[in-house]
Amino acid sequence: MTDQRTIRVLIAKPGLDGHDRGAKVIARALRDAGMEVIYTGLRQTPEMVAEAALQEDVDVVGLSILSGAHLALVPRIRQLMDENDLRDVPLLVGGIIPDEDVPALRAAGVSGVFGPGTSTEAIIEHIRQVVMNRGGREG
Amino acid sequence: MELVEPVLAGDRRALARLLTAVEGGAADLPQALAALYPHTGRAWVIGITGAPGTGKSSLVNALAKAFRERGRTIGIIAVDPTSPFSGGAILGDRIRMRDLAGDRGVFIRSMATRGSLGGLSRATRDAIRVLDAAGFEIIFVETVGSGQSEVDIVRTAQTTVVVEAPGLGDDVQAIKAGILEIADVLVVNKADRPGADHTVRALRAMLELGHPVSRGPLTAHHGRLMQAAPADDNDSQERLWLPPVIETVATESQGIDTLLQALEAHRQHLLQDGVQPSRERERIEIELLDRLQASLLARLLSRVPADVFATVIEQVQSRALDPQSAVATLLEAYDQVIKIHSERAAS
Numbered sequence A: 001m002t003d004q005r006t007i008r009v010l011i012a013k014p015g016l017d018g019h020d021r022g023a024k025v026i027a028r029a030l031r032d033a034g035m036e037v038i039y040t041g042l043r044q045t046p047e048m049v050a051e052a053a054l055q056e057d058v059d060v061v062g063l064s065i066l067s068g069a070h071l072a073l074v075p076r077i078r079q080l081m082d083e084n085d086l087r088d089v090p091l092l093v094g095g096i097i098p099d100e101d102v103p104a105l106r107a108a109g110v111s112g113v114f115g116p117g118t119s120t121e122a123i124i125e126h127i128r129q130v131v132m133n134r135g136g137r138e139g
Numbered sequence B: 001m002e003l004v005e006p007v008l009a010g011d012r013r014a015l016a017r018l019l020t021a022v023e024g025g026a027a028d029l030p031q032a033l034a035a036l037y038p039h040t041g042r043a044w045v046i047g048i049t050g051a052p053g054t055g056k057s058s059l060v061n062a063l064a065k066a067f068r069e070r071g072r073t074i075g076i077i078a079v080d081p082t083s084p085f086s087g088g089a090i091l092g093d094r095i096r097m098r099d100l101a102g103d104r105g106v107f108i109r110s111m112a113t114r115g116s117l118g119g120l121s122r123a124t125r126d127a128i129r130v131l132d133a134a135g136f137e138i139i140f141v142e143t144v145g146s147g148q149s150e151v152d153i154v155r156t157a158q159t160t161v162v163v164e165a166p167g168l169g170d171d172v173q174a175i176k177a178g179i180l181e182i183a184d185v186l187v188v189n190k191a192d193r194p195g196a197d198h199t200v201r202a203l204r205a206m207l208e209l210g211h212p213v214s215r216g217p218l219t220a221h222h223g224r225l226m227q228a229a230p231a232d233d234n235d236s237q238e239r240l241w242l243p244p245v246i247e248t249v250a251t252e253s254q255g256i257d258t259l260l261q262a263l264e265a266h267r268q269h270l271l272q273d274g275v276q277p278s279r280e281r282e283r284i285e286i287e288l289l290d291r292l293q294a295s296l297l298a299r300l301l302s303r304v305p306a307d308v309f310a311t312v313i314e315q316v317q318s319r320a321l322d323p324q325s326a327v328a329t330l331l332e333a334y335d336q337v338i339k340i341h342s343e344r345a346a347s
């Protein structure tokens, strides 16, 4: 790829909680940072998230989970993404995540965990970093 | 590009990555597209356009579902505008397309306009070809209706659907000029909302004004204008297509069967009435002119030294040169560079 790639991010809300204000704030912040954000709306199944990540060929997947079901949802999504040949696509999780659950999420292949107090700048920076580390992919 | 073979073989990951290459203009993209081209030309491309919020994505969702029930495979390209301030975009059309999740006969791709509108039409055309070569039988292209993108979609799609909704513009004056020229099928969505009848009447009034009466009377069929009236005494082989106006409630799949029949009727009109070949020829001509324009400009700009260009801009600003003479100056500068090149090559 010769050009400066536009970073594409999937922002998904898996699980049953019905609030997506936080996810929308993040989506807007990423857009304002020059990224293309594919926003899928509420109540996504792990299968839907993995499928959207594949079709949209995103550089990063960000999950917003407030329901407390992260330990069930995240490893499943990671597994489905891996099965979809998306092993190299980083997975981020934001929302209400107790500190003691962070190691388990990291062990499940999550590159970053962001609690309620995180600044959008920190998330933008993290995304730029993981995308850069992934390197220029062969076209 | 090593993606071509897997795309032809139905590999979805390769398909997604090739679409990324199409958007970003990868260096080896022209070869990949050339290799795919012989495998294209089979898909039926349906453009869906209209103001934001009229229900285009919801309609694509309902239509795709209905076509899937009839065994057709579906590709979807949903285009949303890039923010002119940041260059980023929020692409939210998938929100309304969740019924299509988990079906391998459907492939949805969101695209941002990314700067130039000319760029959009190139990337969209190429993305359509990629989905076509990958074997998708019907390809929906959803774009926000506004000036140039509307024209672009007609230049790309075989069947164009213009979506209106009550309350957004239900006066004849408010309905955007030019709709008649681009719509093959008109949809009044949100027919569950008050004012839908009024919008339908306004559109029909416009149709009656806009179409030559000598071509034959408008025929009402279940209250819709559907009939392709036969061409009369003139030598035209083309039969006249009168755009039907169809009411739908996309979120309830109401009116979708009727809409689907109208789309199929338009498809038949294209295929049986000998319209398709001449339309395709027109589309190819326009595309070649577009691409030629872009290539010639790029070539000229790469050959004319930047300082020459800058000087000409200054001259126009100081009123020493008018813009058309400035263009003549730049073309002369280009011819000069070419001449020097060819003389060097000859010696």
Ligand SMILES: Nc1nc2c(ncn2[C@@H]2O[C@H](COP(=O)(O)OP(=O)(O)O)[C@@H](O)[C@H]2O)c(=O)[nH]1
Residues within 6 Å of the ligand: B050, B051, B052, B053, B054, B055, B056, B057, B058, B059, B093, B096, B189, B190, B191, B192, B193, B248, B249, B250, B251, B252
């Ligand atoms: N009442 C009603 N709402 C609809 C209908 N179709 C779509 N909507 C709603 O209108 C909003 C915009 O729909 P969307 O498909 O995203 O429109 P688009 O911007 O044209 O793609 C969403 O909240 C839909 O749920 C309809 O037929 N009736």
Ligand SMILES: [Mg+2]
Residues within 6 Å of the ligand: B056, B057, B058, B092, B093, B142
């Ligand atoms: Mg839409």
